[in-house]
Amino acid sequence: MDKILVGLKRAVDYNVRVQVKSDGSGVETNGVKMSINPFDEIALEEALQIRERGEASEVIVVSIGPSDAQQQLRTGLAMGADRAILVQADEVPDTLSIARVFKELVDRETADLVILGKQAIDDDNSQTGQMLAAIWERPQATFASEVVLDGDKATVTREVDSGLEILEIELPAVITVDLRLNEPRYVKLPDIMKAKKKPLETVAIGDLGIDPGPRLEETAFEPPADRQKGIMVDDVASLVAAIRDKGLV
């Protein structure tokens, strides 16, 4: 296979506990650490391993949104991607538009495989890969925990609610990755230096001719309803009594 496209979303870091702004207009992202969405790192690691096994020749990382996302693309290049494309937009577009952007890039690059995270940990949507596969009219293998390539086919193990589902898909295709697919590599300092010389192309989203989907409007943000802190018991007997008291066993 020739090219693999990997999506890298700039998202609030996994370890940050986000706070809703007091006026309910959004969540506080000012001064908050931003990183590559962790699922996307796993997607990139998988693509790199495929290329390192000689089963693909080029790995291209893509991010869509404001220019700050260049940082995440540079990290992706430092991990080992060959080149990067930033599709620049003033704000992150709706998911259907993101899928349409990927479709444009897939056509432009004639990519054989697109690997994405199964969800972003900010909006928790879990939609982009499925939408891209739909408009591309190609297979989707979501929530992957194992990917085995064989020529123009892939056998993908998916984590589903009842266990593991195994699918065989024809390429080109879209795979979205789950947590246990692999362990993303750490970036080393020389790789960061090397990454600075790798090509990072910027494309304005307006130049791709994307017709934005009917937008969902986010009107208000609020903190979740908190559970009340309960009581501490001293021993098993008290715990059992309390559980029985509530009629739970």
Place this chain on the structure above:
Amino acid sequence: MAKILVIAEHDGKTLNPSTAKCVACAAQVEAAEIDVVVLGSDTGTVASQAAELKSVARVVTVDNERSDPALAAVLAPQIVAMVDGYSHVFGPSTAFGKDLMPRVAALMGVNQISDVMSVEGSHRFKRPIYAGNAVVTVNAPTDHPVVATVRTASYQAVDIGNSAPVESISVDADLPSHTRFVELQTGASDRPDLQTAARVVSGGRALASKDNFELIYKLADTIGAGVGSSRAAVDAGYVPPETQVGQTGQIIAPDLYIAIGISGAIQHVTGIKDAGTIVAINKDEEAPIFEIADLGLVGDLFAIVPELTEALG
């Protein structure tokens, strides 16, 4: 008036309880007429189960050998071929629905609302983001169909006691052959399913080995509970992935949840927020799990759990 199509989840024999929860969510939309569609190769049994759900106006069946086992790439075009006239299309936010519904939405040319937790109006919904650290209100455009997944943990299944008419239809759709089902590997457990279990016992990293998880299984079997886990326990290989509860695993709402040796990271807690009673057992009294637990006990799980199992047996 809203006309809502609910996509049934099933295994060919049994309607998944997620469907009754989707119907419950759909019934929150004012003046909604709710149809359930069952896609499969031999839909009769599942359709009659769906027809018993209260609030359902009609069950529609679409029989096609290619729909069994269910593949998103094969189901989506069939759904899109029959959605004319519906104002809303709902599916569950289970692995089945998460895989299928965005494919349906994209083919219909609309965005999708994921994980609806509350209906605020016919085109206005609340959903959790950032692992449940925030809740956002989303307005969908009123001049397009709404496609959404329903956060099943936020809804009680509608009652049984209906006999909705069942109507078989055929649809005209091109079904791709590029995706083939190979097999489903299930853990072959007799324990209750996490999504529907009234009681769930979960273990975390502190169990320290696969063998020690026997303690969790024994307690679970004593009280007829399902078995869950934290991500750390799955990553360590103590339990299979389908047991993982949390942001990236299953979101559940049992009446009783017992968290053993689980510290309570926000990513885990978001999966159990709707549980009735949360019991936490942990040796660290500072563990965040105690902030949300209704009943907490600090101590060594290896001493406490056998004693608890004995006392509840």
